[in-house]
Amino acid sequence: MTERFAYADDLGPEQLIELTDPHSGLRAIVVVDNTAAGPAIGGCRMAPDVTARECVRLARAMTLKNAAAGLPHGGGKSVIAADPKMPAAEKERLIRAFARAIRTTGSYIPGPDMGTDETAMAWIRDEGARSVGLPRELGGIPLDQTGATAHGLLAAARAAEAAGILSLKGARVAIQGYGAVGRWCAHRFAAAGARIVAVSDSRGAALLPDGLDPARLDAVKAGGESVAAYPGAAAADSGAVITADCDILVPAARPDVIRAGNADAIRARLVLEGANIPATEEAEQRLHARGITVVPDFIANAGGVICAAMELRGLSEPAAFETISSRVFANTAEVLAQAAQNRTLPRAAALALARRRISKAMGFRRR
Numbered sequence: 001m002t003e004r005f006a007y008a009d010d011l012g013p014e015q016l017i018e019l020t021d022p023h024s025g026l027r028a029i030v031v032v033d034n035t036a037a038g039p040a041i042g043g044c045r046m047a048p049d050v051t052a053r054e055c056v057r058l059a060r061a062m063t064l065k066n067a068a069a070g071l072p073h074g075g076g077k078s079v080i081a082a083d084p085k086m087p088a089a090e091k092e093r094l095i096r097a098f099a100r101a102i103r104t105t106g107s108y109i110p111g112p113d114m115g116t117d118e119t120a121m122a123w124i125r126d127e128g129a130r131s132v133g134l135p136r137e138l139g140g141i142p143l144d145q146t147g148a149t150a151h152g153l154l155a156a157a158r159a160a161e162a163a164g165i166l167s168l169k170g171a172r173v174a175i176q177g178y179g180a181v182g183r184w185c186a187h188r189f190a191a192a193g194a195r196i197v198a199v200s201d202s203r204g205a206a207l208l209p210d211g212l213d214p215a216r217l218d219a220v221k222a223g224g225e226s227v228a229a230y231p232g233a234a235a236a237d238s239g240a241v242i243t244a245d246c247d248i249l250v251p252a253a254r255p256d257v258i259r260a261g262n263a264d265a266i267r268a269r270l271v272l273e274g275a276n277i278p279a280t281e282e283a284e285q286r287l288h289a290r291g292i293t294v295v296p297d298f299i300a301n302a303g304g305v306i307c308a309a310m311e312l313r314g315l316s317e318p319a320a321f322e323t324i325s326s327r328v329f330a331n332t333a334e335v336l337a338q339a340a341q342n343r344t345l346p347r348a349a350a351l352a353l354a355r356r357r358i359s360k361a362m363g364f365r366r367r
């Protein structure tokens with residue numbers, strides 16, 4: 001029996017649920033990690049190669065993220081094992097089957113994540129389940145369409161700038177992933193005076209030391225091509241972005257892309273974790289030893305879930321965005337200051353911050 005509880009520790013997970021439906025072909029996992037602070041919020045991911053372990057790790061990242069951001073929410077996550085690029089009608093059928101299956105799975109509220117978007121959240125709501133990150137027409141603040149997470153990542157960069165790590169103006173930025181998070185990062189960092197020197201998607205990368213224009217990147221993607229087709233840029237493998245010559249690296253795609261095997265080749269001075277769990281523990285330690293600052297995922301990419309929580313409370317879009325920048329800036333500043341003072345990794349400082357809040361919330365529970 002013990003192998004059934006291989007993931008359990010002092011925080012969770014409270015629930016790990018496998019969902020299958022032979023009729024629709026649904027195969028999904030929901031993990032509700034910890035609900036001491038309130039109902040669990042976390043994205044619903046669709047990818048062909050997701051695992052239960054990945055979902056457990058992602059749900060834990062949400063527990064830490066929501067606590068660090070001071071939200072009255074616990075952490076959860078769900079993964080649907082399927083190709084997100086399947087025909088639209090098939091995808092809608094699968095998401096709707098997922099929604100029907102989670103109507104009774106307790107305390108979990110999904111939002112958009114890799115392979116899902118605002119429309120998917122609307123289908124979930126339409127099937128009678130809860131969801132956040134809804135289209136405006138349903139009273140939502142569409143967090144992917146508005147770039148909520150990138151807004152927070154820029155605030156994290158500004159906090160790093162205030163801590164004297166680098167200057168944003170003229171900084172060379174490399175971004176892995178050109179979806180909801182990566183694309184908006186390109187736009188926001190470029191607007192803040194940085195230069196986007198490398199970008200990738202699932203099919204390849206584009207590198208241009210003089211700078212890629214986000215509007216042209218959008219046009220390339222809108223034409224159905226990979227960013228690697230950007231006119232005048234050097235095309236490379238998707239992975240090339242990780243070790244590109246840059247000042248700021250923003251991984252904004254898959255887990256564990258920064259690992260022992262490539263950590264020593266990273267040339268950035270600042271890594272802002274836009275993706276969830278993009279670096280292994282060993283890799284973060286190696287980067288720290290080389291003087292590279294890593295702002296951990298659950299601090300840097302909290303913009304999306306802050307937006308989702310503000311939507312649930314009926315706040316306006318400008319108020320939600322103001323909350324994102326102030327909370328992500330303050331948390332990043334605090335984590336960097338604590339890490340410098342205690343000579344620890346920023347992740348260690350961030351964990352201490354989040355765990356303090358979770359412990360307090362858990363202290364109010366019946367024993």
Ligand SMILES: NC(=O)C1=CN([C@@H]2O[C@H](COP(=O)(O)OP(=O)(O)OC[C@H]3O[C@@H](n4cnc5c(N)ncnc54)[C@H](OP(=O)(O)O)[C@@H]3O)[C@@H](O)[C@H]2O)C=CC1
Pocket residue numbers: 043112113114115116143144148149176177178179180181182200201202203238239252253254255274275276301302304305
């Ligand atoms: N959406 C949000 O608000 C939030 C998302 N995150 C995290 O950010 C990450 C990205 O999410 P999101 O932007 O929503 O996802 P999307 O599905 O919108 O976009 C994912 C992007 O990653 C690209 N991609 C997939 N595999 C690879 C690969 N192996 N190498 C390079 N690029 C790849 C995709 O390529 P292609 O364009 O070819 O499909 C696409 O451009 C995830 O880790 C997610 O959990 C974190 C906080 C909030």
Ligand SMILES: O=C(O)CCC(=O)C(=O)O
Pocket residue numbers: 041042043044065110111112113132133276301302304305308
């Ligand atoms: O609810 C959301 O979609 C955003 C939260 C999320 O999944 C994340 O931050 O990874």
